[in-house]
Amino acid sequence: MSDSEDRADAMFHALSDRTRRDILRRVLAGEQSISRLAASYPMSFAAVQKHVAVLERAGLVTKRRSGREQLASGDVEAVRSVTSMLDELEAIWRGRIDRIDVLLTETPGDPSPTPQPQED
Amino acid sequence: MSDSEDRADAMFHALSDRTRRDILRRVLAGEQSISRLAASYPMSFAAVQKHVAVLERAGLVTKRRSGREQLASGDVEAVRSVTSMLDELEAIWRGRIDRIDVLLTETPGDPSPTPQPQED
DNA sequence: ACAACCTACAACCATTTAGTTGTACGTTAG
DNA sequence: CTAACGTACAACTAAATGGTTGTAGGTTGT
Numbered sequence: 001m002s003d004s005e006d007r008a009d010a011m012f013h014a015l016s017d018r019t020r021r022d023i024l025r026r027v028l029a030g031e032q033s034i035s036r037l038a039a040s041y042p043m044s045f046a047a048v049q050k051h052v053a054v055l056e057r058a059g060l061v062t063k064r065r066s067g068r069e070q071l072a073s074g075d076v077e078a079v080r081s082v083t084s085m086l087d088e089l090e091a092i093w094r095g096r097i098d099r100i101d102v103l104l105t106e107t108p109g110d111p112s113p114t115p116q117p118q119e120d
Numbered sequence: 121m122s123d124s125e126d127r128a129d130a131m132f133h134a135l136s137d138r139t140r141r142d143i144l145r146r147v148l149a150g151e152q153s154i155s156r157l158a159a160s161y162p163m164s165f166a167a168v169q170k171h172v173a174v175l176e177r178a179g180l181v182t183k184r185r186s187g188r189e190q191l192a193s194g195d196v197e198a199v200r201s202v203t204s205m206l207d208e209l210e211a212i213w214r215g216r217i218d219r220i221d222v223l224l225t226e227t228p229g230d231p232s233p234t235p236q237p238q239e240d
Numbered sequence: 241a242c243a244a245c246c247t248a249c250a251a252c253c254a255t256t257t258a259g260t261t262g263t264a265c266g267t268t269a270g
Numbered sequence: 271c272t273a274a275c276g277t278a279c280a281a282c283t284a285a286a287t288g289g290t291t292g293t294a295g296g297t298t299g300t
Contacts, residue, residue: 005138012136017258018125021209028213035276047259049277054257068267068276076213079206086203089141093148093196137288155246167289169247174287188246188297 014058028074134178148194
């Protein structure tokens with residue numbers, strides 16, 4: 001149903017942790033094994049593994065197996081899709097949105113099925 | 121210490137909830153009272169109040185009192201600052217960062233104070 | 241004055257999150 | 271073969287999150 005909103009939730013959530021942002025920077029700069037990444041942070045291997053999993057679920061990172069290693073790399077297209085969500089917010093501010101009602105969802109539960117103009 | 125990282129944490133976290141993103145869209149389109157906002161969502165007034173507070177702490181929204189109403193409006197500059205964080209990630213991917221070691225923080229705990237080249 | 245309205249905030253609850261440790265399993269090097 | 275390495279995953283804990291209800295205080299209109 002709200003598929004793109006689910007994706008947005010996952011992406012922003014993935015980016016809301018500094019360790020994950022740091023991991024993303026590294027794997028955007030170049031493929032890195034999980035253990036290589038884990039060595040960079042003052043936490044357990046499993047913790048870093050989980051962070052990578054969060055990034056992967058959000059689509060910001062992809063994994064590729066090479067022998068016994070798992071190589072992670074960042075997906076710049078996913079980063080761009082987040083940027084465009086923010087650009088959309090900026091466009092709303094500019095008032096340059098054609099059909100603003102499409103973006104201003106009455107969201108979960110939708111108490112106003114009929115799109116009332118909602119003026120004062 | 122990691123002041124800008126704290127801010128980034130707060131901003132991305134604020135954006136990671138669809139209700140908050142929707143609220144942000146509305147207040148970017150124009151000032152809205154909290155109760156007006158609350159009427160739009162299938163949750164209690166207090167819940168919406170908390171969401172606005174999260175957005176406010178992140179600096180994405182500012183509040184102004186007008187009589188008995190509290191008017192919230194979106195700060196587009198804050199949105200732009202998030203965009204530039206993402207642009208920075210994209211720049212890393214392009215490999216066009218001058219001093220990448222500044223961005224690739226050894227983060228919390230910093231186990232490698234001496235910036236080793238870290239080649240294979 | 242008084243009722244209705246808007247807001248603030250505390251207390252509580254269920255779920256998720258970020259971290260830990262421990263175990264298990266495939267892979268690589270001697 | 272065996273030891274060391276890289277990973278996966280389950281189970282657990284503490285803290286944060288998103289929601290609720292209830293109470294209280296300032297503002298507005300009649």
